[in-house]
Amino acid sequence: MKEVNLMPHTNFLVNAAKSGDVLAMNQLVKQWQKRIYNFSYKYFNDYDLAMEVTQKTFISMNKNLRKLKEDALFKSWLYRIAANYCHEEVRKQQKRWVFPFMKVQGQHDNKDIENTVSRSTHENPEQVYGSKELKTVLKKALATLPEEQRMVVIMKEYEGLKIREIAEIMEISENTVKSRLYYALGSLKKLLDQWNVNRETVQYEI
Structure with a gap:
């Protein structure tokens, strides 16, 4: 058998x-x-x-x-x-690691946050910005996020955890998870735009 x-x-x-x-x-x-x-x-x-x-x-x-x-x-x-x-x-590791706080300028309502979180379900940063050459760039960009925002991005975009699961893990509300994810993704997009990073090309080296 x-x-x-x-x-x-x-x-x-x-x-x-x-x-x-x-x-x-x-x-x-x-x-x-x-x-x-x-x-x-x-x-x-x-x-x-x-x-x-x-x-x-x-x-x-x-x-x-x-x-x-x-x-x-x-x-x-x-x-x-x-x-x-x-x-x-x-x-x-506080003396080794520096995670500067980055804010996205402007006011955003709950609808903005829901739309961004919904889109993120289908597109993680590596999928959006492309190929192997950008992995180093994304790692550097992630490191600039505040600790709590970085944690949410990794759990949601890379680990595929649900909003509810992240809320349970971090012992915060689901709305707080969505808010942190929204601002984190906004900060990443703003930073990558400043670095002239897009889907087609990387115009600098790190």
Whole structure:
């Protein structure tokens, strides 16, 4: 009889791991390690810091999983742990990292914010601005965003998390998530325009 290789459902693994199943715990790490590393790397653009956050996240997951009351909230819970460790590393690295606050000039109503957030569902920055040559540019642009805005952009545009999930992770309202995303995307667009970056060409080197 041919063996069928099925990926166990996350909720099943969480429930089993909470009961002390070591194999289930290891499978959870295997399933989520890459995503948490990619999230951390997008946030810092630094291999060592991303690895540090990833390791701490799964150590914390191992120690505290039994405290998770609802298995269905595992995804948000895990990202919240990673986000908290990112914040912690930022505080440690304050002398190295500078994240100047950037504001978009002018007043905007809720309709503007909803429209921008809706468009962002289909177009992340790399899709909008193009190819490999622009990845370095986008990393530099992301680094200029305030910490909380950068976190929202990475979660939404790169990790594909829903507004509701981001709100749960960051423990803020959905409207606050939308507002931060709106201003962050506006700041990125303004900065890229200032650098003469568009879909067709990069007119400078970093």
